[in-house]
Amino acid sequence: MFEKDDLYTDALHAGQEADPATGARAPPIYQTTSYEFEDAEHAAEMFALEDDPAAYATAYTGKNIYSRIQNPTTMTLENRLATLEGGIGSITTSSGMAALDLGVFLLAEGGDNIVSSSALYGGTYTYFTHTVERRGVSTRFVDTLDYEAYAEAIDEDTAFVHVETIGNPALVTPDLERLADIAHDAGVPLFVDNTFATPCLCRPIEHGADLVWNSTTKWIHGSGSTIGGVLVDSGNSPWGEWDYPEISEDNPAYHGVNFAERFGDAAFTYAARARGLRDLGNHQSPFDAWITLQKVETLPLRMERHCENAMVVAEYLSEHPAVSWINYPGLDSHETHGNASEYLDGGYGGMITFGLEDGYEAARDAVNNVELASLLANVGDAKTLIIHPASTTHQQLTDEEKQASGVTDDLIRLSVGLEDTNRIIEDLESAIEAATN
Template sequence: MRFVDINDIDQLRDALSERTRAVFIESIGNPMNTVADMEAVSSVAHSHGIPLIVDNTAATPYLLRPFEHGADIVVHSLTKFMGGHGVSIGGSVTDSGKFSWEAFERLSRPDPGLHGLNFTEKFGEQAYIARLRSVLLRDTGACMSPFNAFTLLLGIETLSLRMQRHCENAMKVASFLEGHGAIEWVNYPGLASHPDHRTARKYLKNGFGAIISFAPKGGYPASRKLVDAVRLISHLANIGDAKTLIIHPASTTHHQLSPEHQAASGIMPDMVRLSVGIEDPDDILEDLEQALKVARSA
């Protein structure tokens, strides 16, 4: 596995070799909100005969449909925005059915565990998803409970309404933070100050997502104090809930990593991640304002 700056196409191209089996990107990176030029990435991947896999969790199909921009496989954590309420765990894999899998031996050669079945001969361009269901799903025994399936399907019914409100609220919160004197920096692709803003405008036609990362002035201590001071906002590690969530990654989800490894993961000591919910935006802003006052005393 090789990690590259996905917005550096030359670096991506140089990282590919005859052993590379896929290029994997996020439609909106978490937590730094990177937005890749998906069509350019797809072109590089396909020129090497490998598929582009896109994690579309943060954007959802409401904001972006990766298949329309060259993706071959799309994955979602249904636990996040698709379900929308943080009550069920699930995931999805969707195959575009447009990629040729002939060069992949596990798909194009007879499978002795399935009576010599050749997936590319039997299923053609749907060979990948057919093997995923027939082999990996069978071997891992993954089986969603009926109740989890029910809550996720129920959440999907309101996806468009929720995502619209998520994005509207996030834009208001990001603008509020960017203009606040107690804030060191703000990272949100809807802001003109974001390095990927132009790319975001190209691909994200219905909004820029609900994830904001930012840092209060005062560094690590102020960030810890801010997160502990919120009242309405929930201090949780998830994203994509109807309610607004906040976390300080350096002291929680990434605390086991060294400072060097945290930095390599895009985690700064002062970073706070906010998953903006669908509450009244004034309530979210009021809670952030009072928490920032507490943080300033750090």
């Protein structure tokens, strides 16, 4: 039984043993494209996935063929993140978006549809509207909290239901268990973007999610130096009963392997590796995985501080006379404070969104006048970050799309860092004053 305190130990130890070749305690960077086979027979077996399937799940077994598909350094990170999320396996990718794309590649084909909450990161919204459409897949957006609307939108062509744990940018937390029931009743998986919560605050798999993706670029790495993503497999999905040709049928692209039959609970992880990574080429590099591994060690500690700091800053902003509204899941006033209190354990995250009395111009002026905070298009850095989404990240959305995804013209997005809160508040105070005078 997982205990929250296990995170502190797992973040340091899970998925790693001292390197069997050298005894190195820190994970070595296996900067290699390929791995020597013992002989021709061994090579043939490896390509046929003919071996004990479990052996492919550990980092240092010599079961490697080519680093586009599998690499010991990258796999150490994959095993650690799978443990933190409570999954059976995971695949790390070159970005968060690549993790989403890997999942969509396996689940959806032309003629299918995706049912997604509309409160989404702008890039996901564009991917669901324009990118998948080019592959003949459509997306039906529903209000994040309108559970009947999800059920009504699902039909026999639905590939999966998608939602964010803390929806960007309104920071809404849906009732994950209810959504999992709705998806499962229809025989489709629940696919959750857990980027804003990280496994330290929420483990969606414990609440019924089948697949979880994170942009590791954000808090999981936390220093703003490395783009990356992870797709985590719960191991709980009945792929053999559900209708997903890539996973549950004899796969012609992998000489007839039926991943559900061959790999059982871990079918999705193996299909993602052998079909997805092999053909899409979106695996995370060993160097990026190595840097992210260093940062994961302190993730639980950093998340504690992000949450504490964000709460202090949210309370300050909520009392500021020039602030017309504020979203922070930890405040009683937030519309999903109840769900957030149920599903987030250990704090309410590091994100705040708020508006100023004087609207669009004031919001732009405020982000222009910060000095400590950095004006840039990222979140989840150790440093405080700020942006005005309407003129930047969500600029390409129509007015209707902006409204559906909750981006109002006056919205300022703040990613609260690990600095001293007095310094963060001083900075906001002077920026707001400059913008509203």
